[in-house]
Amino acid sequence: MLKLLTLLLFILMGFNLMAQNKTTVKGIVADSSSKAPIEFATVAIVNAKDTSLISYTLTDKNGVFKLSGIPIERPAKLIISYVGYTTFRRLLELKKDVIKDFGTVLLSGHNLEEVVIKGERSPVVIKKDTIEFNTEAFKTRPNAVVEELLRKLPGVQVNVDGSILVNGKSISKLLIDGKEFFGNDPKVATKNLDADMVDKIQVYDDRENDPDHLVSETQVAKIINLKMKSKIKKSTLGKIYGGGGSRDRYEAAGILSNFRDTLQISLIGLANNLNKTGFSSQDLYSMGGFDRSGGSQVYDGTFGGRGYGGMENVASGGFNINNNYGKKLKLNLVYFYTHTERIYNSQNYNEQFLHDTKLVSLSQNNSNNKNDKHAISGLIEWVPDTINRVRYEPKFNFGSDNNLSGNFGNSSNTAFPKLRETAYDSRYNANNTSFSHNFNYYHRLKKKGESLNITHSVQLNNNGGDKFSLYNIVSYTADVKSERQDRYEDSWRKSSSVDLSLTYNYPLIIEKLILEMNAYSKYSSNKDQLSILERNPLTTSYDILQVNLSNDLQRNIFTQNIRPQLLYKINKNYSIRLGVKAELNDVKNIFNYGYDNINQKFYNFFPSMRFDGPSLSFSYDERLELPGISQMQPIVREYNSLYKTTGNPDLVPSRVRNLNFNLYKYNHSKQINFNIYSGLNFSNNVVIQQTILSSAGANTTTYVNRNGSANGYMGANFGKQLKKSQKWQVGFNTNVNLNLNRRPFILNMDEGFENSFYTTLGENISFNYNELLSINARYNFTKQMTRYKDVNFNNVNTYSHTIGSDFSLRWPKKIILDANYSYNYNPQIAEGFPRSSHLLNLALSLQMLKKDRGQLKISVYDLFDQNISVSRYAYNNAVNISDREILKRYFLVTYQYKLNIFKGK
Numbered sequence: 061m062l063k064l065l066t067l068l069l070f071i072l073m074g075f076n077l078m079a080q081n082k083t084t085v086k087g088i089v090a091d092s093s094s095k096a097p098i099e100f101a102t103v104a105i106v107n108a109k110d111t112s113l114i115s116y117t118l119t120d121k122n123g124v125f126k127l128s129g130i131p132i133e134r135p136a137k138l139i140i141s142y143v144g145y146t147t148f149r150r151l152l153e154l155k156k157d158v159i160k161d162f163g164t165v166l167l168s169g170h171n172l173e174e175v176v177i178k179g180e181r182s183p184v185v186i187k188k189d190t191i192e193f194n195t196e197a198f199k200t201r202p203n204a205v206v207e208e209l210l211r212k213l214p215g216v217q218v219n220v221d222g223s224i225l226v227n228g229k230s231i232s233k234l235l236i237d238g239k240e241f242f243g244n245d246p247k248v249a250t251k252n253l254d255a256d257m258v259d260k261i262q263v264y265d266d267r268e269n270d271p272d273h274l275v276s277e278t279q280v281a282k283i284i285n286l287k288m289k290s291k292i293k294k295s296t297l298g299k300i301y302g303g304g305g306s307r308d309r310y311e312a313a314g315i316l317s318n319f320r321d322t323l324q325i326s327l328i329g330l331a332n333n334l335n336k337t338g339f340s341s342q343d344l345y346s347m348g349g350f351d352r353s354g355g356s357q358v359y360d361g362t363f364g365g366r367g368y369g370g371m372e373n374v375a376s377g378g379f380n381i382n383n384n385y386g387k388k389l390k391l392n393l394v395y396f397y398t399h400t401e402r403i404y405n406s407q408n409y410n411e412q413f414l415h416d417t418k419l420v421s422l423s424q425n426n427s428n429n430k431n432d433k434h435a436i437s438g439l440i441e442w443v444p445d446t447i448n449r450v451r452y453e454p455k456f457n458f459g460s461d462n463n464l465s466g467n468f469g470n471s472s473n474t475a476f477p478k479l480r481e482t483a484y485d486s487r488y489n490a491n492n493t494s495f496s497h498n499f500n501y502y503h504r505l506k507k508k509g510e511s512l513n514i515t516h517s518v519q520l521n522n523n524g525g526d527k528f529s530l531y532n533i534v535s536y537t538a539d540v541k542s543e544r545q546d547r548y549e550d551s552w553r554k555s556s557s558v559d560l561s562l563t564y565n566y567p568l569i570i571e572k573l574i575l576e577m578n579a580y581s582k583y584s585s586n587k588d589q590l591s592i593l594e595r596n597p598l599t600t601s602y603d604i605l606q607v608n609l610s611n612d613l614q615r616n617i618f619t620q621n622i623r624p625q626l627l628y629k630i631n632k633n634y635s636i637r638l639g640v641k642a643e644l645n646d647v648k649n650i651f652n653y654g655y656d657n658i659n660q661k662f663y664n665f666f667p668s669m670r671f672d673g674p675s676l677s678f679s680y681d682e683r684l685e686l687p688g689i690s691q692m693q694p695i696v697r698e699y700n701s702l703y704k705t706t707g708n709p710d711l712v713p714s715r716v717r718n719l720n721f722n723l724y725k726y727n728h729s730k731q732i733n734f735n736i737y738s739g740l741n742f743s744n745n746v747v748i749q750q751t752i753l754s755s756a757g758a759n760t761t762t763y764v765n766r767n768g769s770a771n772g773y774m775g776a777n778f779g780k781q782l783k784k785s786q787k788w789q790v791g792f793n794t795n796v797n798l799n800l801n802r803r804p805f806i807l808n809m810d811e812g813f814e815n816s817f818y819t820t821l822g823e824n825i826s827f828n829y830n831e832l833l834s835i836n837a838r839y840n841f842t843k844q845m846t847r848y849k850d851v852n853f854n855n856v857n858t859y860s861h862t863i864g865s866d867f868s869l870r871w872p873k874k875i876i877l878d879a880n881y882s883y884n885y886n887p888q889i890a891e892g893f894p895r896s897s898h899l900l901n902l903a904l905s906l907q908m909l910k911k912d913r914g915q916l917k918i919s920v921y922d923l924f925d926q927n928i929s930v931s932r933y934a935y936n937n938a939v940n941i942s943d944r945e946i947l948k949r950y951f952l953v954t955y956q957y958k959l960n961i962f963k964g965k
Contacts, residue, residue: 083160092166101142105130110199112197136154204256206257229280231284333374335371398431401431402429422469439453462490464486467484492523547593547595548595561580579622635672666684682717746766748805791824814848822841824837833869835865844859846934856939893941903920921952
């Protein structure tokens with residue numbers, strides 16, 4: 061303890077000494093002609109030798125700026141810039157404990173003959189709605205990827221999972237020179253492209269589907285555009301890596317990009333058995349044993365691994381092509397092939413409480429699934445002039461599924477220690493295809509604010525498969541009979557839809573009152589054919605048709621609506637929308653097999669309202685939800701002696717009322733973001749199951765309408781970044797979330813409401829010193845509560861705690877030590893199931909070759925071999941616990957090589 065206190069004392073003394081060698085620079089920025097203060101002017105202090113950023117801020121609405129903690133031991137320069145004004149530059153002479161006050165700095169309009177000094181570009185430039193970062197001011201280590209560069213930018217937050225926030229807002233896509241790079245997943249670029257390839261980083265609002273800027277800024281995500289250096293315009297870049305380890309673990313992957321002026325061609329591929337699926341959040345990066353289990357480690361009481369467990373092999377590959385034909389036409393083509401093989405093993409424990417007994421069920425489940433998928437997508441964007449825009453996006457997918465599954469279970473109650481045993485095995489093969497396209501045409505009309513927007517989409521899906529199943533029930537009571545089922549299922553599902561939407565905006569009063577007229581029409585058809593045949597013991601063929609289990613369903617829906625809406629701009633910052641949608645739904649339910657069809661027409665008026673401010677929004681709308689056609693089919697389906705359902709043709713649609721609220725604030729100078737959000741849905745005539753459950757576990761279900769259903773969410777986020785120094789970077793983020801669900805239910809003679817509450821509290825602290833040391837600490841507390849109203853059922857609580865940290869040390873030179881630790885604890889898990897786990901991952905990397913292009917990494921995943929996947933949840937006076945097989949400890953050796961070939965001058 062004495063040694064620890066001594067170490068802390070020395071650290072505090074070090075901070076104190078550093079603080080004594082720093083000072084403060086402040087002042088006011090104003091227009092030289094009007095003397096009016098200039099808001100959002102960029103004020104930066106850079107190193108006088110290499111122009112690397114030392115500190116940075118933006119002026120407030122009074123033009124005031126203040127930069128504290130400026131080191132005095134090295135020469136520095138002050139740069140003040142604002143679009144349309146001459147840049148102000150001044151060498152600084154700083155003294156300890158003496159505040160440098162520039163008073164009022166006057167900026168004058170641009171002089172067309174002004175000479176721009178090379179190498180002294182402002183680190184940050186605000187151009188209307190675009191923030192532009194000059195990367196030369198944000199120094200990164202050799203071989204750093206784009207993600208490391210983004211971490212240095214003011215207002216940019218990169219989370220542990222690779223997701224990106226800008227000023228507290230999520231980004232919708234990341235572009236390279238204005239072009240999409242492998243779809244909408246930004247992490248493929250940020251984790252693989254080198255930072256020294258980038259000249260500028262632009263951040264702006266995603267107004268792609270809002271050219272008239274009618275959507276509130278609180279609802280608009282951000283786009284990051286990486287502008288590459290000129291030498292990259294003719295280059296070939298890429299990296300490959302491969303590795304193997306214990307327990308037959310392996311991985312191999314590569315990415316190769318070729319740039320030729322306006323043409324970009326990229327190839328990507330991977331193969332591994334580390335539960336890294338496809339090209340989502342954990343793709344061609346995270347080498348050496350981190351995040352290999354896939355998915356979040358804490359989800360609904362789940363510890364470790366993907367939320368649903370399993371072991372997975374994946375092989376994927378594809379290409380991405382972008383080309384610009386001048387400034388008017390952009391083309392994009394993407395192809396992916398993915399092959400996955402997934403083994404899933406789990407055990408489930410369920411307790412169902414009834415008035416006269418308690419049912420206990422224990423089951424063992426296993427499945428082996430193989431999936432092949434081909435995905436082709438494209439984009440054509442044509443902007444012939446300033447008033448027209450055409451955008452077309454086609455997508456085509458096809459693939460196959462093959463699944464082998466099995467289940468063995470046994471049940472008991474308080475009277476019978478052995479009710480029954482069940483065994484189930486199946487083999488399923490399916491093929492599926494889908495096609496969709498989206499077309500959009502935008503035309504700006506002559507009057508200011510007048511426009512026409514046409515959108516059209518098509519969705520076509522076709523799925524067919526066959527299944528062989530064997531189900532055996534051995535009953536030890538007279539209430540449930542023993543039986544054996546040997547069946548074949550032939551299924552075919554087809555869905556298609558086409559819609560057309562026209563929106564006309566007309567300013568009744570210029571920049572004050574706008575009429576928004578929308579007309580919408582959609583036709584959809586869904587077919588569901590299923591034939592179930594029992595094996596004939598006499599012929600040994602599957603020739604006994606189970607009529608009441610088979611179906612030939614078809615639902616055709618023709619929807620038409622018109623929505624007039626008025627947008628009133630109260631002032632520059634506040635606006636309100638009021639509208640009403642008149643809607644007709646013509647529904648035809650076709651049951652076949654001799655059952656009468658049900659044709660329905662629904663006429664409704666749905667009011668809507670929206671209030672928008674500069675940092676808040678509130679909205680209200682309504683919609684109709686139809687019951688499923690299979691829920692309405694007027695037949696009794698007896699699947700076996702344990703499960704029977706009855707359709708209800710008298711079901712009616714439910715009406716859903718939706719409320720949403722969002723408050724968002726970001727302080728540029730203090731780099732603080734704050735967000736409060738909430739949403740609430742109320743539903744009348746919601747469709748629920750009415751269940752009769754016997755003491756022997758036999759289940760009989762039908763469907764009924766009930767009122768009183770509601771679900772919602774609310775949450776708050778607070779973030780603070782200390783990123784004004786290039787050496788020290790500290791960030792704090794706190795979030796609180798609450799999800800609630802109120803659901804009516806009927807179980808035997810009990811009718812009431814089930815109220816579920818899911819609360820999470822999270823804290824994250826990140827620290828980075830000069831790219832040498834990086835630490836990220838986090839804590840999450842989750843509480844799930846289930847309460848029942850109007851019935852005497854047991855309340856259920858589930859808690860979980862997760863604490864963890866990420867650590868990275870780049871010292872000595874060319875050596876990188878990475879560590880990731882998390883501790884998970886769920887005290888409500890029943891005896892016999894693991895309640896806690898310590899998950900520790902370690903990796904040691906050695907960089908080699910010129911410019912650190914080679915890297916050898918030795919890593920271990922789950923050093924303590926404790927990774928688990930356990931969850932607990934409650935429903936209908938029952939509690940269920942699941943324990944799933946998950947990826948556990950392995951060692952891995954990986955080698956990576958980066959390829960850079962430049963052909964420019």
